[in-house]
Amino acid sequence: MTARLADLLTDPRRPRPGILHLGPGAFFRAHLAVYTDGALRAKGGAWGIEVAGLRDAATARQFTAQDGCFTLLVRDGTDTRAQVLGPVLRGVAPDDIPARMAAPEIRIVTLTVTEKAYGLDPESGGLDPTHPAIAADLTNRAPPRSAVGLIAAGLAARRDAGVPPFTPLSCDNLAGNGHLLRRLVLDFAAHRDPALAEWIATEVPFPSTMVDRITPASTPATRADARRLTGMDDPLAVETEPFLQWVIEDRFAQGRPDWDRAGALFVQDVAPYEAMKLRMLNGTHSLLAWLGLAAGHEFVRDAIADPVIAGAARSHLQAAARTLASVPGVDPGAYAEALLERFRNRAIAHRLDQIAMDGTQKLPPRILSPAAEMLAKGGDTDSFARVTAGWVWHAAQHEPLRDPRADEIRARLAGVPRDPASLTAALMALPGLFPPALRDNADWNRQVAGHVAVLTGGAA
Incomplete structure (x- = not known):
């Protein structure tokens, strides 16, 4: 051979x-x-x-x-x-x-x-x-x-x-x-x-x-x-x-x-390209994974075909783009449309559970850093809160949880009531994960819990 x-x-x-x-x-x-x-x-x-x-x-x-x-x-x-x-x-x-x-x-x-x-x-x-x-x-x-x-x-x-x-x-x-x-x-x-x-x-x-x-x-x-x-x-x-x-x-x-x-x-400087990719592509991938799994989907192509999730993905691409400095040679709007087209590729069976794993490693650069920056500027953090809520719900109910801090997450959630506010508070307190500007902000916590409530059908 x-x-x-x-x-x-x-x-x-x-x-x-x-x-x-x-x-x-x-x-x-x-x-x-x-x-x-x-x-x-x-x-x-x-x-x-x-x-x-x-x-x-x-x-x-x-x-x-x-x-x-x-x-x-x-x-x-x-x-x-x-x-x-x-x-x-x-x-x-x-x-x-x-x-x-x-x-x-x-x-x-x-x-x-x-x-x-x-x-x-x-x-x-x-x-x-x-x-x-x-x-x-x-x-x-x-x-x-x-x-x-x-x-x-x-x-x-x-x-x-x-x-x-x-x-x-x-x-x-x-x-x-x-x-x-x-x-x-x-x-x-x-x-x-x-x-x-x-x-x-x-x-x-x-x-x-x-x-x-x-x-x-x-x-x-x-x-x-x-x-x-x-x-x-x-x-x-x-x-x-x-x-x-x-x-x-x-x-x-x-x-x-x-x-x-x-x-x-x-x-000479990769940082602008890296931030664009991490926040727009990878951040939206995480949204598709956690929200898609919560909705019962298996692949990216299925999640992006869900009108509700597709709308959330488009909104998140716009929110992430607003956190970026200028990227040489790149139009953020055109880049966002290209990403959506890539996600829709029916020939690529990209499993959502593959993207959803290792959330504690992926959240900070993809979601939490731009959320903290937006919060500091008084901007709208709703889309970042929605993605974070997807991770909270995934971490709380998915088994087996594939994450380097899975044991710690399970210990944090042990005995915690399964209502959105309690789940959010428990995971927001995970050491070293959430920046203090987010962890200690009551509005952010309520925003995340509100989106957890949407996923669970419960009250925040």
């Missing part, structure tokens, strides 16, 4: 490795791998990707078994197009990650590991030393297992060997992901070796990025369509929408692929 897949590539020559990627899941295959494949086809260069999972080696082994090739299905609502991509050279076992990070040919380490894998303390904005993986790495002299611990150890090995540093590049949906990753790595290094922290602060860039491509979890239908369109069985097949976007802060220690040849945008 692997030889036949490799034969499908228009350029079967394999580049030398230059990138180590942590988190070889669906989004990596539909985004970073696509851009890298395009850059290699356009310009070449020693930028082949090696992929590794932090704990699970199965996907990495499958990449090795398939010569790094996989099928990408692009669904536009009318047609499905299959591409076979090959920027990945091989998989790397978790135990081999430290050695590959220390290898001089690896010049960029990219990440798509989800928000909860960073070990972030939501109260301080820095490293959480009680996070299980972080705590284990800080107390154990064995090779680290957390992404932050691995990066710190890899940079330490390069410093000690006199090898220039790699550039850590987060591709996760986190506000200021480069700045955040830098702080977490510095915090970790300071616990283990203050001199290392000083060296990293001086020598290592942490570019921020904004990534965007709706990528549902693969299903048996994904694999069946890949087989139908390519004639081969591909366990790594992934499906996505036609749209893709990548905005990258252009700061790298040892060069980078010509991702712009594949459509990426290199800029």
Whole structure:
């Protein structure tokens, strides 16, 4: 099978490795791998990707078994197009990650590991030393297992060997992901070796990025369509929408692929693009997920077809746009209409429960920060309160709740009356989640409880 897949590539020559990627899941295959494949086809260069999972080696082994090739299905609502991509050279076992990070040919380490894998303390904005993986790495002299611990150890090995540093590049949906990753790595290094922290602060860039491509979890239908369109069985097949976007802060220690040849945008400041995406796309996604699940829907395409939820989504896009500074080259109104059209794509089966998970990680940048800003300006916070109410109701009644703070949420809600005001008050008091300007504002609390009442049919 692997030889036949490799034969499908228009350029079967394999580049030398230059990138180590942590988190070889669906989004990596539909985004970073696509851009890298395009850059290699356009310009070449020693930028082949090696992929590794932090704990699970199965996907990495499958990449090795398939010569790094996989099928990408692009669904536009009318047609499905299959591409076979090959920027990945091989998989790397978790135990081999430290050695590959220390290898001089690896010049960029990219990440798509989800928000909860960073070990972030939501109260301080820095490293959480009680996070299980972080705590284990800080107390154990064995090779680290957390992404932050691995990066710190890899940079330490390069410093000690006199090898220039790699550039850590987060591709996760986190506000200021480069700045955040830098702080977490510095915090970790300071616990283990203050001199290392000083060296990293001086020598290592942490570019921020904004990534965007709706990528549902693969299903048996994904694999069946890949087989139908390519004639081969591909366990790594992934499906996505036609749209893709990548905005990258252009700061790298040892060069980078010509991702712009594949459509990426290199800029000096990612923040305006990131805020637009987090608040408009991701914030509205959260609205669709929590309100859609409450209404009994399963997929984004079904939620946006619900007239009540569609109206709420349009209102939220307008509310989020009012919190943004000007974004170079972007018309917010046109961007909002494009998002609605993407949500309506009937060919993309994007599960609402996939978007709804990890709400305590997603609420602050998507909903709470713009709500606090709007409240400070005396503006209308109603749409942000509606989305927050959707999360309150989801956290109170959904089982199993997939959230890094699920146990804490359950403990907070234990014995709490199931009326909207009590549920809202209990979750508003969750430490470190809500900014004091919202948590302590009676009008905001009433606004959220009022929307919870709409969802529950109860009285606020």
